[in-house]
Amino acid sequence: xxxxxxxxxxxxxxxxxxxxxxxxxxxxxxxxxxxxxxxxxxxxxxxxxxxxxxxxxxxxxxxxxxxxxxxxxxxxxxxxxxxxxxxxxxxxxxxxxxxxxxxxxxxxxxxxxxxxxxxxxxxxxxxxxxxxxxxxxxxxxxxxxxxxxxxxxxxxxxxxxxxxxxxxxxxxxxxxxxxxxxxxxxxxxxxxxxxxxxxxxxxxxxxxxxxxxxxxxxxxxxxxxxxxxxxxxxxxxxxxxxxxxxxxxxxxxxxxxxxxxxxxxxxxxxxxxxxxxxxxxxxxxxxxxxxxxxxxxxxxxx
Amino acid sequence: xxxxxxxxxxxxxxxxxxxxxxxxxxxxxxxxxxxxxxxxxxxxxxxxxxxxxxxxxxxxxxxxxxxxxxxxxxxxxxxxxxxxxxxxxxxxxxxxxxxxxxxxxxxxxxxxxxxxxxxxxxxxxxxxxxxxxxxxxxxxxxxxxxxxxxxxxxxxxxxxxxxxxxxxxxxxxxxxxxxxxxxxxxxxxxxxxxxxxxxxxxxxxxxxxxxxxxxxxxxxxxxxxxxxxxxxxxxxxxxxxxxxxxxxxxxxxxxxxxxxxxxxxxxxxxxxxxxxxxxxxxxxxxxxxxxxxxxxxxxxxx
Numbered sequence: 001x002x003x004x005x006x007x008x009x010x011x012x013x014x015x016x017x018x019x020x021x022x023x024x025x026x027x028x029x030x031x032x033x034x035x036x037x038x039x040x041x042x043x044x045x046x047x048x049x050x051x052x053x054x055x056x057x058x059x060x061x062x063x064x065x066x067x068x069x070x071x072x073x074x075x076x077x078x079x080x081x082x083x084x085x086x087x088x089x090x091x092x093x094x095x096x097x098x099x100x101x102x103x104x105x106x107x108x109x110x111x112x113x114x115x116x117x118x119x120x121x122x123x124x125x126x127x128x129x130x131x132x133x134x135x136x137x138x139x140x141x142x143x144x145x146x147x148x149x150x151x152x153x154x155x156x157x158x159x160x161x162x163x164x165x166x167x168x169x170x171x172x173x174x175x176x177x178x179x180x181x182x183x184x185x186x187x188x189x190x191x192x193x194x195x196x197x198x199x200x201x202x203x204x205x206x207x208x209x210x211x212x213x214x215x216x217x218x219x220x221x222x223x224x225x226x227x228x229x230x231x232x233x234x235x236x237x238x239x240x241x242x243x244x245x246x247x248x249x250x251x252x253x254x255x256x257x258x259x260x261x262x263x264x265x266x267x268x269x270x271x272x273x274x275x276x277x278x279x280x281x282x283x284x285x286x287x288x289x290x291x292x293x294x295x296x297x298x299x300x301x302x
Numbered sequence: 303x304x305x306x307x308x309x310x311x312x313x314x315x316x317x318x319x320x321x322x323x324x325x326x327x328x329x330x331x332x333x334x335x336x337x338x339x340x341x342x343x344x345x346x347x348x349x350x351x352x353x354x355x356x357x358x359x360x361x362x363x364x365x366x367x368x369x370x371x372x373x374x375x376x377x378x379x380x381x382x383x384x385x386x387x388x389x390x391x392x393x394x395x396x397x398x399x400x401x402x403x404x405x406x407x408x409x410x411x412x413x414x415x416x417x418x419x420x421x422x423x424x425x426x427x428x429x430x431x432x433x434x435x436x437x438x439x440x441x442x443x444x445x446x447x448x449x450x451x452x453x454x455x456x457x458x459x460x461x462x463x464x465x466x467x468x469x470x471x472x473x474x475x476x477x478x479x480x481x482x483x484x485x486x487x488x489x490x491x492x493x494x495x496x497x498x499x500x501x502x503x504x505x506x507x508x509x510x511x512x513x514x515x516x517x518x519x520x521x522x523x524x525x526x527x528x529x530x531x532x533x534x535x536x537x538x539x540x541x542x543x544x545x546x547x548x549x550x551x552x553x554x555x556x557x558x559x560x561x562x563x564x565x566x567x568x569x570x571x572x573x574x575x576x577x578x579x580x581x582x583x584x585x586x587x588x589x590x591x592x593x594x595x596x597x598x599x600x601x602x603x604x
Binding site for chain 2: 193196197198199200204208210211213214217286287289290291292293294296297298
């Protein structure tokens with residue numbers, strides 16, 4: 001199976017390395033990392049064991065050509081650059097799998113390709129890019145994936161097995177919307193407040209009763225919107241989420257790391273699109289809307 | 303009439319200079335400004351005409367002694383330092399007038415002195431402290447003042463006349479609560495968002511439809527809380543407030559100037575106390591609460 005990765009940062013680089021190390025034919029579209037990845041491949045430092053992986057590095061999508069599976073793992077802030085990159089690598093039988101954050105990514109692909117070719121995955125991964133082609137895998141890494149058209153098919157299970165063989169726990173799920181919204185119940189408060197509350201870590205938010213109350217309100221509005229879109233997420237998920245976060249310690253969110261690195265923030269996919277979905281449904285989400293309106297002024301331009 | 307000012311910054315320095323220039327006996331408690339104020343008095347640059355004013359400068363409250371009128375014009379972030387400063391200057395017939403921002407200042411004074419001795423004023427003044435004893439008066443300056451115990455008395459009108467004689471337009475109002483809440487309808491959104499929305503000026507907020515919507519929500523929650531406290535402020539005041547703000551241009555709020563100067567922010571008086579009042583009344587104010595929880599993390603320690 002010919003696999004093409006668009007994006008080999010902390011997330012794409014990790015999964016590309018796992019798949020290549022398991023023997024898959026992995027092609028990576030590289031920009032500044034090209035020289036090192038072409039020469040030395042990807043190097044992963046992991047508490048599950050360090051490893052190197054040979055991948056095919058390319059400077060252009062044209063050099064890769066049509067692939068069986070194209071995995072999108074660039075930041076959503078680069079979404080407008082994606083369509084021209086896909087043209088040379090996507091044929092009529094290619095599966096497009098986006099592992100990006102937030103809402104709206106599958107819909108963007110669907111503007112150019114049939115829904116039947118599109119899958120989405122939600123990743124639970126703590127990793128950092130420590131240099132060109134160098135990834136530090138800190139914890140977790142499992143993926144929930146689903147068909148954009150809904151329902152688990154044989155190819156969905158096959159895709160989950162592909163990752164599982166590469167030591168990435170992966171589950172095929174019934175509803176893409178539900179897994180994306182469940183992730184947002186965490187992402188909206190913790191990523192959002194990390195910016196508007198001056199670099200608050202997960203621990204800072206959990207230990208400040210005022211901030212925790214705000215995080216709960218954001219989670220409640222997110223669940224309310226998800227419910228209105230037909231996804232059954234119970235109120236009890238708020239307590240589960242807070243519980244799950246309570247052993248993360250002074251964890252910095254990806255948005256905070258992007259902020260510190262002077263990079264654009266993934267505001268539209270993580271907060272803007274959920275707010276617009278709520279509005280379209282006639283819901284009031286005043287706390288999310290406040291977060292959205294203020295956080296936009298902290299992002300570097302993409 | 304012996305008048306004592308606690309605080310001779312942008313606000314206190316301006317009104318002290320006006321009163322002294324009109325012939326009143328004005329004593330100022332000075333800290334770092336002492337040398338210059340003792341030697342040269344207060345100097346005001348104003349588009350209504352520049353002027354200098356001789357005042358009695360003192361290093362300690364003891365040196366001032368009991369006064370007829372004590373005017374509080376320090377930032378509310380110094381409120382805990384005030385009670386010991388008042389002891390030497392307040393006698394049984396002294397009137398205490400606080401010109402400070404937000405809610406809770408009269409109540410603090412009332413912990414130490416009878417309500418009948420306390421008055422409050424809301425100032426509409428654009429001024430900057432440009433150096434020790436140096437004030438730049440940019441615009442406005444009028445004061446709405448009222449009795450902490452409510453109702454307009456002869457002495458309330460006398461106080462208004464005192465300021466009016468000194469070319470400070472001043473009106474005696476029936477309800478201190480109402481004038482304080484009306485000011486908060488402006489102060490909460492514009493001061494608050496100037497911090498959490500990364501230095502947004504009044505103009506930035508008015509020209510960004512998302513931020514303006516958030517500002518409106520904050521105004522609506524403020525009015526709702528004021529109404530529940532028994533102050534008749536109509537919804538239409540939101541539109542009036544936005545209208546009134548629309549010719550301020552890229553105006554920086556006092557909280558933003560404090561932030562840029564590395565000083566503590568007046569969060570408790572302007573946002574914290576209003577949120578607590580709402581809670582005490584059983585009201586939900588989720589947008590104000592989010593603002594409060596996030597803004598606290600931007601303040602320097604007092």
